[in-house]
Amino acid sequence: MQDKYIPADIERAAQQHWGQTGAARAVEDHAKPKYYCLSMFPYPSGKLHMGHVRNYTIGDVLSRFHAMQGYNVLQPMGWDAFGMPAENAALANNVAPAGWTYSNIGYMKQQLQSLGFAIDWQREFATCAPEYYRWEQWLFTRLYAKGLVYKKLGTVNWDPVDHTVLANEQVIDGRGWRSGALIEKREIPMYYMKITAYAEDLLAELDNLNGWPEQVRLMQKNWIGKSTGVRFAFPYELDGRQEKLWVFTTRADTIMGVTFVAVAAEHPLATRAAQDNPELAAFITECKQGGVAEADLATMEKKGLPTGLFVTHPLTGERVEVWVGNYVLMSYGDGAVMAVPAHDERDFAFAQKYQLPIKQVIAADGETFSLDGWQEWYGDKSRGACVNSGRYDGLAYAAAVDAVATDLAAKGLGEKKTQFRLRDWGISRQRYWGCPIPIIHCPSCGDVPVPDEQLPVVLPENVEITGAGSPLAKMPEFYECRCPKCGGNARRETDTLDTFFESSWYFLRYACPDNATAMVDERVGYWCKGGIDQYIGGIEHAILHLLYSRFFTKLMRDVGLIGDLGEPFANLLTQGMVVAPTFYREGENGKKLWINPADVDVVTDERGRPTGATLKADGQPVTIGGTEKMAKSKNNGVDPQALIDQYGADTARLFIMFAAPPDQSLEWSDAGVEGAFRFLRRLWKLVHDHVQAGLVTACTNNDGLSAAQADLRRKLHQTMGKVADDYGRRKQFNTAIAAVMELLNAYDKTHLTDAAGRALAQEVLESAVLLLFPIVPHIGQALYGELKPGSDACRAAFPKVDPAALKQDEIELVVQVNGKLRGAIRVPADADKAAIEAAALANPEAQKFMDGKPAKKVVVVPGRLVNIVV
């Protein structure tokens, strides 16, 4: 056996061995329980980042652990290959998006392989391949036929200089990222998926997702946002016609406090009023400035302007003024809201700003209403009852809502309604590098889906990217076509699909990536039965990707593609972000140039806090930004390759698993990598020294062991139990590693040179190597082969606890006086409460702090402590 741990050699050998034995190949086998372990597939951005290493190491640990437990494991990998960065790279470096993407895939695949993940590479695919995306085009046409895909106007960010639609990410402080132009909202026709038709289902099934973190279920629940309220109308007469202005409210109990209504700038009433009101027209134009991101809309200053139009209060008959408010969203509900300034915080601020009337209609016991400032209780529907509300006076929330709804219904002006915050999913993108939408626009037949025999609509790969408009719209050879229905000249849709489309079903395709005649087949039934056993990915996907994937599973069920699989992901582990500091300098026109942390020296004060930073290249200061998730856009990614090259894959894997529990965000620092490497070298040396002294048969019971040796064997079997629990139930790997470190510390301190000790040493080392094998498989493969010549760690079972080894005659209990730790006692493991109490009271340390006073109470916590209260 080599006396030195040389990672490069053993990692090459181990990977070669796994390749030759097909160790990671997954084949359907009904004799074994299956374990489908899925990690979110990467976007091929160029090279792996730390988040990938973390994500895929977690997946590999769980895969290998379950394989050792006897499961038939599938761990696939692929590429989420469509997306905006490829177009940006094309612009910046004058390379074709396809070529750029495929070369990134090549590099990143080799990086993943060098990390030794047990991935079944035969199932690999990239979503930009026509063999993949043809099936989503096929599905699109089915959904279109069912009305689950439809067309309507949607609002986008429009760059008036580059004449192009921008993503929210490309709008910075209201300006286009390249042109610097002020962004405008623009309405264009887009295709939408009717996810709202499944809102009730998507909400209800959250309750059954016991394998999901509570926080993710809660976020999805709030995102779907079911609320029950009342949809009702304010009648009005305009241009000689009787009309109705519809609004939705969850606070119908406050309807008598309505002092104005507010509509969105895009609302037809606002458009009509602006016709003869130049000031209002100017305000509406102003409202159209800026991007469409909700965070921007919600944080901007609330502004409004009266339209000069009035509507009639449906219950009081009073005239109510209509305002245009920049905070009212056309996309939510009817694009109009009733305003009750007394009982809605936003309306309160708005009314104060514009001196609009505020009418109190709810009173709570012991509280005084005042216009001096907003108080929490004004808007609390769980408190108080109606006042100043005529026949509703004295009614509390629920009763008042019922009474108001009944009265509105009697007048034909409203009814109770369930509303969702969830909106339909806009899937059209005015971009090149995506899956073409399979629609043909015919002047006489309208929108016609592309027939199956003409699928796939292949995305041309050699195009010129200019950053202004979609390249496809400039390619007649792409868009000129014949109508499938009438055969006349027609134009192909040039928009592409949102890339979330690809990632909403890829996990099913892994079961049957080679099927050229169908989207999915019966193998999905084997691997996905009861849901994918473990899904692992970043917490940033907690809402959109996971919700869309759940939605797609239901769509595919309803199109008859798969049986009722239920939810796609039975167990979900949301890993925390790998975050790193950001650094930048401001270029011309205030544009931020992001600088990689590796190129920066941070200056800290004596307490270790950063006080400034300089660029290594020129020694000049750079600005310190926030600590954010590692991302290309902020250039704060740390390349794991240097780590792998210097220390090997096992050290990289061990270090990132040891640094923090998986669901916690991890602030990147490479301090401590050395320690991970040192631990592996120490493990190597322990095994080496033992092997040099001669292999023996591992001990299987406590016969002949000294007391100290029995302690070590107990520690070993406790550790086995702890590590299995950490891997299997808790999914907390840092504590599993710490437990094995403790075990080896104890091993070092125990005298093991006699025959019984040597057998115990063999047992400890064999077990420790297998306990760590899921995390550091290369060194595990090598060391297990040395400890048991001719064996293969890949086929070894996970160590099993011997209950006999855990037995203990005497235990130690802590003694507290008034909750403060004062001493310790040793008692027989089976001592009863009275005996423990007596021993604790007799403890000299305890007596000292009892100060001669009698015990008022003695609390005995079995196996832990005794608390004496005086």
Added chain:
RNA sequence: GCCGGGGUGGCGGAAUCGGUAGACGCAGCGGAUUCAAAAUCCGCCGCCGCAAGGUGUAAGGGUUCGAGUCCCUUUCCCGGCACCA
């Protein structure tokens, strides 16, 4: 702004069901080994205090025999907000 999560030594973190705060590791300090260095090994290591002891889990309050853990308030940081993936 709204929704979700988090804050524990110099640092990463542990404490799993309300029961010994700081496991394990990093950094640091002292020592052994060495011609020297690297590597390795042994010891120390929250803060105050000579010690006895006191004190300490973002801040403030509460519940409890007992609170890092439960409740309330405040504060800072992170993720998401529908066209980044």
